[in-house]
Amino acid sequence: MNASIITIGDELLIGQTIDTNSAWLGQQLNQIGVWVNRRVAVGDEKSEIEEALSAELKRNKIVIITGGLGPTADDITKPLLCNYFGGHLINNEAVEKHVRAFFEKRNRPMLDVNILQAQVPNVAQILWNRYGTAPGMLFTKNDALIFSLPGVPLEMKDIMLTSGLEKIKNTFDLPKIIHKTINTAGKGESFVAAMLQNTIATMPTEIKLAYLPNLGQVKLRLTGINVPEHLMIEWQNKIASQLGHLVFATEDISLQQAITNLLISKHKTIACAESCTGGLLGNTFTDISGSSNFFLGSAVCYNNQAKHTILGINYTIIETNTAVSEQVAIAMANGALQLYKSDIAIATTGYLESTTDGKEPQVWIAITDGVNTKTIYQPLPYARVKNKELVLSFTLRLLFSFLTDVNNN
């Protein structure tokens, strides 16, 4: 069963908004056995939207349209769809009540345009939007389901999770798609592929393998359509054992989630001392629910004075070795360990951009538990923000290997 996604909005084509909805929809649909095989983005143009809809309906029995339902005049989708499917707009009392309550609850004045959200096509089923005022709509035509959903990610996701996916499952007889993930860090795509060359050559053709590289990590995704679960697991294990210590997870979780799981299971707490990462490490740990169980805090010290006052680093160490040095990284990690009384501390110090006095972007990272200390040095080849993300990636790899190293346990 295949699906198409149509996204509507000049802001997507002009690039002022990045489309994150489609990726989420792709993931969710895949999990219920629907394969998104086309995605089309069109602007706020009536003819373009109609043409895209007709073309996708010829291909697929599921079409999901996002965007174009806002209250302002540049949103033309609702009347267009109403007309396309041969209906007319009627006032929906339940939606009107919801819209009025929405503004009352937020203590915000309601405008005439807002109440227009209660006008819905008489040929559409309403999909309830808890978090916004534009209702989702479901049209049917020749056995096909056509969804029209708001473009706001929170609203779109909630509508799909509470009713949209269910409608699809109840309408179609879906195949069983199984994904298995092998998550690796430390080597590039071609290196990983070469390690697996011989193994992969004997893999059944109904199982597909894809490499998804991202900043020093490569996610391997096995996909089987109507392949028995045990065969998928067998191949997942085969590949994972081939890749050995490069593997940090055999489920689709991030490296930070794998580290969180380790820290919680080992009852270890962690603190950071951040110079060049500027808070990114702390921010990353605290994105994860339950982080207060292991994350104590982070001392972001952007200048030498803060490094001295807060982390207790002797100015002599900085002057002798410069602020970006192995010695300062170690001193920062030890400083954070003492300041936060954590079991483990990790520190970053580096240049994210070339300095005026000619130093190239580079980083020193140190980790310590008070007994064992590890450091790494890395040159940074990218621009500022990307270099910061790369430092995060190096830091997480260092932390993961520290936590899984038997010598530190």
Add this chain to the structure above:
Amino acid sequence: MNASIITIGDELLIGQTIDTNSAWLGQQLNQIGVWVNRRVAVGDEKSEIEEALSAELKRNKIVIITGGLGPTADDITKPLLCNYFGGHLINNEAVEKHVRAFFEKRNRPMLDVNILQAQVPNVAQILWNRYGTAPGMLFTKNDALIFSLPGVPLEMKDIMLTSGLEKIKNTFDLPKIIHKTINTAGKGESFVAAMLQNTIATMPTEIKLAYLPNLGQVKLRLTGINVPEHLMIEWQNKIASQLGHLVFATEDISLQQAITNLLISKHKTIACAESCTGGLLGNTFTDISGSSNFFLGSAVCYNNQAKHTILGINYTIIETNTAVSEQVAIAMANGALQLYKSDIAIATTGYLESTTDGKEPQVWIAITDGVNTKTIYQPLPYARVKNKELVLSFTLRLLFSFLTDVNNN
């Protein structure tokens, strides 16, 4: 002049990768007067790619293909394009030299698959890829330009900036597209639209206005095709003055960039004390080049002990008012002010999720310069990470209004 973007890769359709390339391409093309009016995403399927290419070539004279050029077996684009445009693969010595040097420089072993990157279609112009091994390719057919670019954002962008955009400008006679931005914070899309209703009614039809809402901010974008610059500026000013203090910038910059500009021009330094934001504030400031001129650091204190030890907050204040209270937020801001010796300090304390003892997600934010102190309280309606972003948005708005308030200057 219109363009189509075709993105190739199952990883995009299945949603394991978010397509950020298309937004960037949309922005860049727009600036040179090319309007992306269609974007199609297809999987790693020969027939789908060919069909999409043929369809887009019927519509537009510029087609940009990204992805599908990696060294692994799931990338099928290069031979397909070579065949489509009637050529054959030949070895390109310059590319081969570049690929070998690429691995030598990184001290990484080169594999057989890597050197295949030097095989290029004899009917394509090579677009040099400084940052990767897959060269960009430019094909021409019936006055149309067809670009095939690697999917890695860094590589794709560099190729477009160093040669791709130039090829387009030199080939076509392009119209003049002008965008003007009015960036607002503090009110929703429909509120802003209502404020402008009468003004917009008299705007020339060749100027289009779009509303781009995002977490408490609304960006207004005026677009004119072959409209004189002075008329665009006139309407930008008219709209900006109508919106008054909601406007934080009349250029396309983020609120954090606007704050950075203010802090630097006023020679003020800033420090943070972060509880629930966990480092996000510091991370946001340090994403911006030159942040070391005004950002001193951030004390991320996730538990009460750290708030006491590092920020000097009396346990009694926490016990009397709870950790998430106006009093603690103020004490944290004062603590950071003293710890970092900054001119201004800002603090966040909140719950990003409902607590086990039934407290709803909420935040207290405080800002102080040692003389004036402002606080705000906000309930947080979303899930964890989104709530964190919302706190960032509230914090930046508070900081911006603090910096522009004449009473604090």
